[in-house]
Amino acid sequence: MLCKNFIGHLKTVLQHRHQVFIHCVKAGIPLRGMLHDLSKFSPTEFIPGVLYFQGNRSPNEREREVDGYSKAWMHHKGRNRHHFEYWTDYNMKTKQLEPVEMPDVFVFEMFCDRVAASKIYNKEKYNDSMPLEYYLRVKHRRIIEKKTAWKLEFLLTMLRDKGEDYTFRYIRKQVRKNKQRSAE
Template sequence: MHPLKHFITITKHRNEVIRLCFKAGIGFQGLFHDLSKYSPTEFIPGAKYYMGDQSPNNGERYDKGYSLAWMHHKGRNKHHFEFWYDYEMATKKLVPIDMPDRYIKEMFCDRVAASKTYGKSSYTQESPLLYLTKSTAREKMTEKTYRKLLYLLKMLAEKGEKETLAFMRRTKVLPEAEI
């Protein structure tokens, strides 16, 4: 068990998200970011499976085959695309729903902060984009949500954090990247 190390890591991550959210014009939202990580349901497995260089949810998955902490987390935090699923009435299948732009902005801030927290000195402004494009997230989000997140991450990679956050602050409706 590594409760202190886990506490320091999640707090460092959360503080970076708050900083980014304020610069992106969604500061109030940032203040409530990831508070569920301090709940016993998420904190105890986080401390038990702490690795330092990746999410402890992966450690729980390696051990149990699933992560109850992650299921708790994604169901309470709207900046995760996994929150935005519902049943389609015609097919009764679970399908993704377009995320509101304010939560896409927070998702961007979360991904940048996570890349910095877990990547440490290897972080570059391209890191969050590379993480997205190497993942299977595209097939799990709506095309519109993916393209909006991709637009922001490409801007970060090309123009940097300061310019991207200023753009987010002044933009109500996010554009979609060309794919």
């Protein structure tokens, strides 16, 4: 069982990283694709990934069900800037932990990540509406900065309505515009 879980988890992580890399290349952010989710190979994330592997959803969900929290997820979100949960900080005015707007490059990587995860977990059943449907299903439970949420939902809706080619073309244009702005 453990050997089967090891192979299954490793295969899932590698397939996911490969799919994210392909998406990041299409989006014009190949470096983000190469660096994507490297922390999943750390013992803190990989061992629970094997122990809680199921193949049809994130092992972090099962770890939460069993232990009440996911140590692997807490490690992961604190090291990967493409997760909106990374982008929280204490607001000096309210003295509370609040979401912070994500830089666009990480919003684009987050989009690539979500599409890849939908493809990996849904396999041949995947269609371009699935990433948006998942996002909308859990949106009310998320603490995400308003502009960041709008940008992600905009891209996921574009994917559903206009497809991958159009959406990645749009993202590439935005990446080029952002590079031009930062060069000025």
